[in-house]
Amino acid sequence: MASNVQSLPPLPDPKAPVVDPKTGLITVPWYQYLRQLDNHMRDAERRLTAGGL
Template sequence: MATALAPLPQLPVPTERFVDPQTGRVNQNWYQYLKRLDEHLREAEQRITALGG
């Protein structure tokens, strides 16, 4: 079955720190990736629910 889900963005470089040690905040690249992953999964869940699954 074909899908119209947008492709996920590329995973950030594995050597890139997840948390900035100076600020204690999640790295911007990782944050954007995780945000898009969340949106992707929610869209997939909505499609499954719409199909009655």
């Protein structure tokens, strides 16, 4: 089964803060990366479930 999930964006700079100290919220690059990673994991889970595993 082919995946229609986009490829992961490059890992944000490891020195870049994950949380914005001004707002207390996750920064945009890290949010986008983690969201795409979540999409990939969910796609893998769907594919495994469809295969009977």
